[in-house]
Amino acid sequence: MVPAWAGALAGLASGGVALGIAQLVAGFVGPETFPVVAVGDVTVDLTPAPVKDFAIRTFGASDKAVLIGGVLVVLAGVAALIGVLARRRLAYGFAGLGGFAVVGLLAVLTRPDTNGALDALPTLVGAFAGAWTLSWLVRRAGGPAMAASAASAGSSGSAAAPDGDTAERPGISDTSGASNASDASSVSGEPRASGVSDDSATSGAERHGVSAVERPAVVRSGADLRAFDRRRLLTGVAGGAVVATAATVLGRQFGGRQALDAARAELALPRPATPARPIPAGANLGLKGLAPFITPNRDFYEVHTALVLPQVDPNEWRLRIHGLVDRPVEFSYADLLKMPLTEADVTLTCVSNEVGGDLVGNARWLGVRMADVLRRAGLRSDADMLLSTSADGFTCGTPADVVMDGRDALFAVAMNGEVLPVSHGFPVRQVVPGLYGYVSATKWLVDIKVTRFDQDEAYWTPRGWSAMGPIKTQSRIDIPATGDSLKVGRTTIAGVAWAQHTGVDAVEVRVDRGQWREARLAETPGADTWRQWSIDWDATAGQHTIEVRATDAAGRTQTEEMAPPAPDGATGWHTITVQVA
Incomplete structure (x- = not known):
């Protein structure tokens, strides 16, 4: 066995x-x-x-x-x-x-x-x-062998040796008694071990002068007795x-990964018809540990349902727009690149981001304005939802009025000056300022059905998430990090704050629930990006709690009430604890 x-x-x-x-x-x-x-x-x-x-x-x-x-x-x-x-x-x-x-x-x-x-x-x-x-x-x-054992070959005095050859047992013949004993003891091709008492077997063996204990096992020809x-x-x-x-x-x-990388490398991106504003010199405070104004592609957060990234050939890619439109249309990748391209700095945020989390990043995107493409199809007046579909079947529902209100909502083809990485949706993805990604940022985009929220549901909605997804004003402390040990004396507290498409107007910090102090704000090219902030603090010995809150350009200040990400985004003030000695 x-x-x-x-x-x-x-x-x-x-x-x-x-x-x-x-x-x-x-x-x-x-x-x-x-x-x-x-x-x-x-x-x-x-x-x-x-x-x-x-x-x-x-x-x-x-x-x-x-x-x-x-x-x-x-x-x-x-x-x-x-x-x-x-x-x-x-x-x-x-x-x-x-x-x-x-x-x-x-x-x-x-x-x-x-x-x-x-x-x-x-x-x-x-x-x-x-x-x-x-x-x-x-x-x-x-x-066990798969083939059935061969038919019984009558009496035999042989037994299978470990190497599969037959070992002769001279002086012993297989009487009917011994044969019956062998048959009774060998179910699945394995003989009963010698020394097992059996009257008929014993009498047959004793007639030849061999005791039952000495009698070797006897099996039918063809049985599988190979040793391990x-x-x-x-x-x-x-x-x-x-x-x-x-x-x-x-x-x-x-x-197809290598072929797709080669295809990406061969693509030449047209110059934007509408370039982004230059990034102000004061947008980056240059503090170690503080998130940079532009998040490098390799560091940009990734959240998607795809276990294997879709490999979409740009030469075969098509975008179909249909549903509540006057004229269903379809575009190729080449068609898209021939349209006027817009460049914009936009911060994206995942709805799963916890207070103080890192599922947020800022990039310079290049693409075609979604509103321009949708106007070619002619949206009907009763349409209020864009149900977009990814190459892997994922769907998300985007409010149509948000896309059409003049903001830089893009069918993006590039990210931070390079062709869109596969992990970020190559060849085409959506970028919509002011909405959480689950209702706006479809990667590997292939289809848009113009519809209504009361007629269709996207992937996350039946799973308990809100159908809409406006981003909530948030702020985060990057330095120091919670649990850090600091020296007594002046130190810098800094981080980022965001309120996409509204803009951050103020950031306040307090220590040990004392008075709120207003932080210095870095420059920003527009309302669709996050904003760095910093403040000096004269640290004293002991353990301290630091909190931050932001106020957007509409005058809304973050609520202190803590809430989890579900169903429409986390709330609360980011709070850290540090030790000063």
Whole structure:
């Protein structure tokens, strides 16, 4: 019998091969058809909003990687269990792999952008490869054979040797009694061990002068009595690991990532017809630890539901605008670049951002004004919602009046002077100042249905989030950080504040619930960006609590009342504690 640890090892290797081959096939069919990704996407969709908020708070931009890791850990545990069961009967292992194939198929085929039977190919081919590998490894290790035993060949005095050859037992013949004993004791091809009492077997053996204790096991010709072979198992597992790794690497390469990067690198961006205002010299206070006015692309926060970033070829990209319009229209990427481009500095904020959180960033965007494009389609007077759809099926609902009121709402194609990164929505995404991202910032944009809020719902609305999403005035302390140890004497407190499309008019700071003091505000090119602020403080020994609040240009001051992000954005004053000695 193959030991349990060996069965688990065979199961893990088989699972690795199954996933590797599935990844390889998905590289040709589409990375979103990889069953692990499809199951992960379903998990994201079914996860309650509070759990999603916790994941974003705890893991930030790594939340998707943590989810995929969790799925793989679960798969590894079940694969090991399947291997343990398969060492007794391969049918058990095949049933387990079949069950996982069904789960993967359901996840893949229920995706919003499924292509039908072709999308099932990675899961099916991967499951077949895993089943074949499991059978091969278990038999290689000396487990149960798949073929049925040959018919009984009459009396025989031979037994199977460990290497599979026949070992002759001279002087012993197989009488009917011994044969019956062997048949009765060998269910699944394993003989009963010698020394087990059986009257008929004993009498048959004693007639030839051999005691029952000395009588060796006698089995029918064709039974599978191979001993466990550790070396053959381990070499087989090593081979499976090589196949799984190679298939995974090739699958990712074939997934189109490299080709897409090359396409991005070849794109030449037109000059903006309407350039952004120059960034004022005083927009950056130049303090170490303070968020810069422009957030570098590599540092800009990422929050999306896609586990695998959509790989959209700009040459095949199309934007369709339809619904409550006079003239449905469709644009290619080249069409968009031929239109007058606008450059604008806009701060984006995720609705999941906690008070004092870092899911906010400021960038210089380049794109076509959404209002100009929508006017070509002709919005009807009863339309109040733009239901935008991403290449991966995600939807968000944007208030139409906000987009059409003159602000720099863009179909963006570039970010901070470079072609839009894939992780930020290449080739085209939405950027709408003044709205949280979940109702405005669709990445990998491919479709806009002009509709009404009382007729359609976007992705997050049925999950408990507000249908609208105006950004709330917020401020954050960047330096010092909570828990810092400071020296007695003058120090600087600084941070950022934002109230997109309204603008920040004042920032106030207080220590230990004393008097509010107004901070110095950095310059800003407009109302759609955050604003740096700073204030000097003569720190005294002891533990101190520092709070900040902002007031926007409309005279609204942040509320002290703490509220979580759901359903329409967090509120409260950012508060930190420092130690001075």
